[in-house]
Amino acid sequence: xxxxxxxxxxxxxxxxxxxxxxxxxxxxxxxxxxxxxxxxxxxxxxxxxxxxxxxxxxxxxxxxxxxxxxxxxxxxxxxxxxxxxxxxxxxxxxxxxxxxxxxxxxxxxxxxxxxxxxxxxxxxxxxxxxxxxxxxxxxxxxxxxxxxxxxxxxxxxxxxxxxxxxxxxxxxxxxxxxxxxxxxxxxxxxxxxxxxxxxxxxxxxxxxxxxxxxxxxxxxxxxxxxxxxxxxxxxxxxxxxx
Ligand SMILES: [Cu+2]
Numbered sequence: 001x002x003x004x005x006x007x008x009x010x011x012x013x014x015x016x017x018x019x020x021x022x023x024x025x026x027x028x029x030x031x032x033x034x035x036x037x038x039x040x041x042x043x044x045x046x047x048x049x050x051x052x053x054x055x056x057x058x059x060x061x062x063x064x065x066x067x068x069x070x071x072x073x074x075x076x077x078x079x080x081x082x083x084x085x086x087x088x089x090x091x092x093x094x095x096x097x098x099x100x101x102x103x104x105x106x107x108x109x110x111x112x113x114x115x116x117x118x119x120x121x122x123x124x125x126x127x128x129x130x131x132x133x134x135x136x137x138x139x140x141x142x143x144x145x146x147x148x149x150x151x152x153x154x155x156x157x158x159x160x161x162x163x164x165x166x167x168x169x170x171x172x173x174x175x176x177x178x179x180x181x182x183x184x185x186x187x188x189x190x191x192x193x194x195x196x197x198x199x200x201x202x203x204x205x206x207x208x209x210x211x212x213x214x215x216x217x218x219x220x221x222x223x224x225x226x227x228x229x230x231x232x233x234x235x236x237x238x239x240x241x242x
Contacts, residue, residue, distance in 0.1 A: 013054035031170035129206030140229035165201035
């Protein structure tokens with residue numbers, strides 16, 4: 001009976017904590033095709049975390065109350081030898097949960113990194129404390145990132161000094177730029193508008209201001225903009241692809 005009551009309390013607390021945790025829009029507005037699958041993954045992770053949180057809290061509070069020491073009782077607790085069933089359960093359940101989340105994340109990553117044949121390639125250069133973008137195909141360079149809406153972009157990312165990290169919150173995806181190698185990030189922006197590229201790897205004193213404007217626009221507006229930019233400058237040789 002007690003077990004049933006504890007199970008009910010765990011379910012109730014799971015529901016309450018899940019509802020509370022899902023009220024905030026953690027990731028903010030969405031503007032890429034990757035946002036949906038990533039937000040769903042976050043929701044599933046929140047539900048599973050709330051279940052674990054509730055299980056631990058209910059057990060902890062019940063045990064503290066049920067086996068509290070009586071006033072004046074200074075004796076040692078009874079020695080406990082272990083419980084095989086319990087140990088199997090608390091090893092197996094977290095293992096299944098972690099493997100499930102790992103597999104699910106893999107599927108999502110595979111889905112959002114699928115390469116489209118007509119993707120546009122943009123070379124991203126990061127240095128303390130500035131971003132610049134080369135459009136080699138169009139022979140253009142800029143400190144602003146402009147991309148057409150609805151077309152996949154492959155960012156080939158280079159770091160000229162220390163590690164930086166490329167993140168546009170509305171696109172969700174994020175990847176490090178690492179000196180000596182070229183990393184790749186894929187995204188399909190599906191909403192026009194102005195956004196901000198943020199460096200999310202502590203890269204020095206100016207890290208907090210290392211941002212760049214991002215404009216997602218129609219193909220025509222992009223073509224007009226790109227024609228007005230300077231030619232691609234000389235750059236250090238690309239690092240090995242990773
Ligand atoms: Cu930084």
